[in-house]
Amino acid sequence: MAVKRYNVRMAGIGGQGVVTASHIISNGVVISGGYSSLVPFFGSEKRNAPVESYVRISNHTIYEIGEIIYPNVIMIFHPSVITLGKSYTMPFYTGLKKRGIILINNRTPIKLSRDEERELEEKEARVYYIPATDMANDVAKTDLATNMAMCGAISGLFGLPDLKSLGESVKDRFLGKGIVTSGGTAALDSAIEKKFAKKQKLMEANMMTLEAAYNYVRDKGWADEDATATATKTAAV
Amino acid sequence: MSNLTAQAEGKPKDWVPKGDLQKVVTPEQMFFELPREKLFITGSEAAREAIRRANVDVAISYPITPQSETMQQAGYLYDDGYIKEYYRGEEEIGVMSAMSGASRAGVRCLTATAGPGLMRGLEAISSWPGARVPLVLLDMCRVINTPLAIQPDNIEMSFLLNTGLLVLHAENQQDFYDYPLAAFMVSEEVDVTLPAVVSTDGFFVTHARGPVEIPSEEYKLPPRDGWRSAVPAMDNENPPARLSRDAPIQKSNFISYHMHASWQQEVFAAVERSAKYFRKYLNGLVEVINPGAEDFIIASGSAVSQAREAVRQEGENGRTVGLVKVKCLRPFPKAEIIEAVKDAKRILIPEFNQAGWMQKEVCSVLYGRSKAIISDGPRVFGGMTMPTEMILEWLEEARKRTP
Numbered sequence: 001m002a003v004k005r006y007n008v009r010m011a012g013i014g015g016q017g018v019v020t021a022s023h024i025i026s027n028g029v030v031i032s033g034g035y036s037s038l039v040p041f042f043g044s045e046k047r048n049a050p051v052e053s054y055v056r057i058s059n060h061t062i063y064e065i066g067e068i069i070y071p072n073v074i075m076i077f078h079p080s081v082i083t084l085g086k087s088y089t090m091p092f093y094t095g096l097k098k099r100g101i102i103l104i105n106n107r108t109p110i111k112l113s114r115d116e117e118r119e120l121e122e123k124e125a126r127v128y129y130i131p132a133t134d135m136a137n138d139v140a141k142t143d144l145a146t147n148m149a150m151c152g153a154i155s156g157l158f159g160l161p162d163l164k165s166l167g168e169s170v171k172d173r174f175l176g177k178g179i180v181t182s183g184g185t186a187a188l189d190s191a192i193e194k195k196f197a198k199k200q201k202l203m204e205a206n207m208m209t210l211e212a213a214y215n216y217v218r219d220k221g222w223a224d225e226d227a228t229a230t231a232t233k234t235a236a237v
Numbered sequence: 238m239s240n241l242t243a244q245a246e247g248k249p250k251d252w253v254p255k256g257d258l259q260k261v262v263t264p265e266q267m268f269f270e271l272p273r274e275k276l277f278i279t280g281s282e283a284a285r286e287a288i289r290r291a292n293v294d295v296a297i298s299y300p301i302t303p304q305s306e307t308m309q310q311a312g313y314l315y316d317d318g319y320i321k322e323y324y325r326g327e328e329e330i331g332v333m334s335a336m337s338g339a340s341r342a343g344v345r346c347l348t349a350t351a352g353p354g355l356m357r358g359l360e361a362i363s364s365w366p367g368a369r370v371p372l373v374l375l376d377m378c379r380v381i382n383t384p385l386a387i388q389p390d391n392i393e394m395s396f397l398l399n400t401g402l403l404v405l406h407a408e409n410q411q412d413f414y415d416y417p418l419a420a421f422m423v424s425e426e427v428d429v430t431l432p433a434v435v436s437t438d439g440f441f442v443t444h445a446r447g448p449v450e451i452p453s454e455e456y457k458l459p460p461r462d463g464w465r466s467a468v469p470a471m472d473n474e475n476p477p478a479r480l481s482r483d484a485p486i487q488k489s490n491f492i493s494y495h496m497h498a499s500w501q502q503e504v505f506a507a508v509e510r511s512a513k514y515f516r517k518y519l520n521g522l523v524e525v526i527n528p529g530a531e532d533f534i535i536a537s538g539s540a541v542s543q544a545r546e547a548v549r550q551e552g553e554n555g556r557t558v559g560l561v562k563v564k565c566l567r568p569f570p571k572a573e574i575i576e577a578v579k580d581a582k583r584i585l586i587p588e589f590n591q592a593g594w595m596q597k598e599v600c601s602v603l604y605g606r607s608k609a610i611i612s613d614g615p616r617v618f619g620g621m622t623m624p625t626e627m628i629l630e631w632l633e634e635a636r637k638r639t640p
Contacts, residue, residue, distance in 0.1 A: 003553075026446060030277045039445035042303070042387055063545035065409070065441045066389075066622025 006057040006158060007068045007097075010150075011087050012077025012105075015047040017147035020173065021077075022053035024151055028161030028169035035062050041088055050086045057160055072097040073157075075150055076104040077132070083110060091116055099124045103153055105132040105146065128222055132213060139212050140205035152210035156217025163214050170206050174199055238321065254318020256292070259457040264422045268415070268518055271452035280407075280442035283414040283449045284349075284375060285310035289319050291373075291421050292457045294344035296323045299332045301354035302387045303439035304377045308349050320347075329354045333361035340370035340432070343463020345421065347372070351439055352379035355393050365432040366401030366504045369468050371424040371461070372432045373417055377439040378538075380620055382591070388620020389438040391538060394566070395594035401504040403433035403511055404567040405519075406537040410447035412564075413437050418458060419518035429511045430467035431504070438539040438589060441622070467507065512568040522570035523561050525577045530559030532632060533581040533609070535574065535599050537563040540587040540623060547628040558632065563595070571602045581609040583635040587628055591618040610639050 008025075012018035019040045029036035034057060041052035054068040074096060081087045082104070089095070093102060093116075102120075104110065106129050112120070120127065132149035136142060148170070155166050217223060243252050262271065267290065278286075284307045288296070296315065298308040315323035321344075326332035332348055339346040350358060355376055362374070378391040397404050405420060407413040413435070420433035437443065515522055526548060534544040541562045551558045561577045563570060578584060584603075586596040593616060600611055615631045617623045 023446070027277060030448075037445060037447055039441055042440050042444065063542045063549065064625055065438075065445060065447075065539050065542045069622065069624045070626060 003060045004058060004160075005060075006055075006073050006160070007071045008055040008057065008073040008075060008154070009068050009071040009089070009095075010053045010055070010075040010077065011081045011089065011092060012051050012147075013047075013080060013086055014049040014051050016051070016077050017144065018051045018077050019053045021147035021151050022055045024147075024166070024169045024173055025057075025154055025161065026055050027172060028151075028155075028166040029057050031168045031172075032161045032165035034059055034160055037062050037065065039066060041067055048086075050081070050088055052088045057158070068095075070095045070097055072100040073154075074100065074102045075154070076102065077146065077150055079104070079106045079110055082112075091119075093120060093123070093125060096123055096125055099126065101125075101157065102127045103150070103157070104129050105150060107131045107134060128217075128220070130213065130216060135212050135216070136209055139209045142205075145206060145209045148206045148209040149213040152213030153217050155210070156214040157223055159223065163210065166210055167207055170210065171203065174203060174206070238315065238318065243318075252318075254321070256317075256319040256321070256457065258455075259290075259292075259319075260455055261292070261459050262456045264418075264458060264518065267418065267452065267456060267458055271456060273450040273452050275448055275450050277446055278410065278449050279306075279444055279446050280410045280413045280437060281306040281310055281444065283410040283447075283451075284417065284443075285314065286449070286451050286454070287414045287417040288347060289314055289454055290452070290457050291347070291418055292345060292460050293320045293347045294322065294461070295339045296320050296347045297326050297332050297335050297339065298348050298350065299326045299329055299354065301329075301351045303379060303389075303443050304349045304351040304354065304375070307375065307377070307443060311347075311349075329358035330361055333358035333365075336372055336374075337361060337365055337368060337370050340365075340372045341368070343461065345372075345425075345461040347375070347417075349375035349377065351377040352381045352387075352390075352393055353385075356381055356396070359396060362397075362402070362432075363400045367500055369430045369466065369504075370432055371421075371430055371466070373420045373424060374432065374434045375417060376434050376436040377443050378436055378589075379439045380618075384619075386620045387439075389440050389539070390590055390618045390620050391436065391438055391588075392590035392592050392594075392618065394436050395590070395592050397434055397436070398567060398594065398598075401431065401501070401508060402567060403429070403431055403508060403515075403565075405433065405435045405515075405565050406563065407435055407437040407442065408538055408541045408562065408564075409442060410445070410449045413442055414449050414451055416519070416564075419515065421458065422518060423511050423514040425461050425465065426511065426514055427465050427467055429507050429514065431507055431511065436538070441539045508568050512565075512570075515565050515568070519564050521573070522565040522568070523563055523573045523577065525562075525573075526560040527557050528559060528577060529580050530557045531580065531582045532556075532635070533559040533561065533578045533584045534628070535561045535563065535578070535584060535586050535595070536588070537566065537595060539589055543623045543625055543628060544587060546625045547632070550625065550629065551632070566598070569598060569602070574599065574602055575606050578603070578607060578609060581607065583632075583639055584609045584611045585615065585628065585631055585635060586612065587614070587623055587631075588616045589618065589623065591616065610635070
């Protein structure tokens with residue numbers, strides 16, 4: 001069996017749930033029977049500060065640990081990661097493998113410098129823009145569900161984790177045994193729970209956001225089987 | 238906690254500590270025989286599950302990133318009654334000194350710290366082995382040198398290697414569950430009676446998720462028997478060897494030098510005696526992949542994980558690379574390493590620190606016993622991960638230099 005491997009680097013800003021998203025995706029992959037590991041980058045945990053988290057996804061045992069220096073997938077949760085340089089990795093595509101995928105949460109393409117455009121072209125990067133925050137506002141009625149939209153998009157792109165397992169993982173996070181992400185997340189949990197009288201309602205809103213983003217990616221035709229092959233090749237270089 | 242404390246903290250009158258409901262099993266049953274369930278949890282949670290099953294009497298700690306999360310989890314265990322006493326010390330010298338006292342009282346003790354906290358507590362820590370206090374310290378490594386960072390870097394471990402402590406290095410979440418339990422059992426063996434440290438690379442293991450197989454929480458290890466020890470628990474008011482009472486004995490005549498020398502020789506002999514127990518409980522002090530290979534990687538901790546991926550990718554390209562995972566640093570598995578790399582021509586030693594302590598250890602063991610060229614690296618430090626690509630480049634370089 002050919003080894004499939006996605007090395008995903010996620011960047012966003014504090015409070016968006018980037019680390020939570022990485023836990024949910026990773027847990028979803030494991031639920032679906034795949035292999036995954038994740039590690040957040042540890043700076044200060046505070047609102048609006050840069051956040052990075054890394055998820056490895058595979059159909060084979062994963063040995064490596066630590067941050068991903070050469071990703072083949074990059075997720076940008078907030079445009080200011082690029083426009084204001086709110087990032088631990090500058091420029092945001094540093095280390096991207098050839099023909100890698102960049103998924104950016106923004107309505108419209110972000111204007112990049114000429115050097116950045118050229119380097120992305122040289123890497124044959126596939127850059128996709130998804131209005132994840134808009135989706136969260138429309139579907140879940142809160143921008144706090146932005147991370148759900150980003151999770152749904154990953155499922156749409158790679159089919160790993162599949163949407164059902166991803167949903168199970170979200171359930172684990174909010175209803176199940178609870179996933180330990182960090183002490184600070186507990187405070188955020190109580191804030192978000194106040195917005196939703198019942199956890200069940202929160203779950204439904206999350207699920208709908210996952211699906212909306214999943215469908216968006218599928219409708220755009222970004223789900224690329226070729227991506228799998230590329231990931232395999234680059235991981236083995 | 239005592240029943241009075243429990244009630245003062247709002248527990249019902251008939252509250253029973255959950256630890257009291259656990260069934261004691263032998264270490265062999267706990268480590269090898271009980272069926273295990275596979276979980277996908279962080280290293281901090283894995284440590285929590287180890288502590289839950291370790292029959293810990295006293296836990297003492299002071300928060301420091303990245304250790305805090307584990308000891309926060311230990312707080313829940315205390316609340317549920319899996320740990321009998323738990324408190325936050327004033328800082329690390331206080332914590333490590335209190336640990337020494339707690340272990341002297343004959344109970345099972347646990348603490349945890351990280352990087353700068355370890356450095357702060359080191360004065361007390363390096364007095365533990367000579368005091369012959371069995372206990373376990375979990376050490377979640379982080380940067381200690383300047384510029385300071387909270388990221389993982391394991392240079393602090395080099396300070397532990399020459400103290401007489403038992404030192405294990407956990408590679409991943411599974412090890413961070415298994416090793417503390419083994420450490421408790423070995424530390425309390427009569428012919429060992431020494432403190433043990435289980436180090437792991439902070440964040441990469443503690444805050445990352447990985448697969449961990451563990452037996453049911455219904456079971457726990459046997460309690461510590463305070464009277465089973467190489468020497469009686471030292472009463473500092475009446476020290477058995479008048480070590481700490483009579484100033485002239487300590488410094489100013491040859492009796493004290495002899496006493497110190499024989500005392501320390503016995504400590505390090507006890508470290509060596511622990512090897513037979515670690516071999517049993519850890520399934521060997523080393524793990525060897527691809528024995529007989531000409532290219533070998535020797536590593537411990539997170540570096541092993543990166544090396545495994547390098548070995549896999551080299552295998553896909555038809556090149557066999559060997560790997561020695563060193564599980565146990567004290568006692569150091571000299572014979573195992575000499576045997577494992579006897580046919581090696583080139584040896585790489587990837588490390589997550591600037592000092593290269595593993596490289597120095599290996600060189601001192603292999604000097605005159607191996608013809609292999611030992612590379613001085615690769616190394617990353619300051620908290621960076623070592624990309625597999627880096628190990629592959631170093632391998633290629635080594636092959637060019639010694640065809």
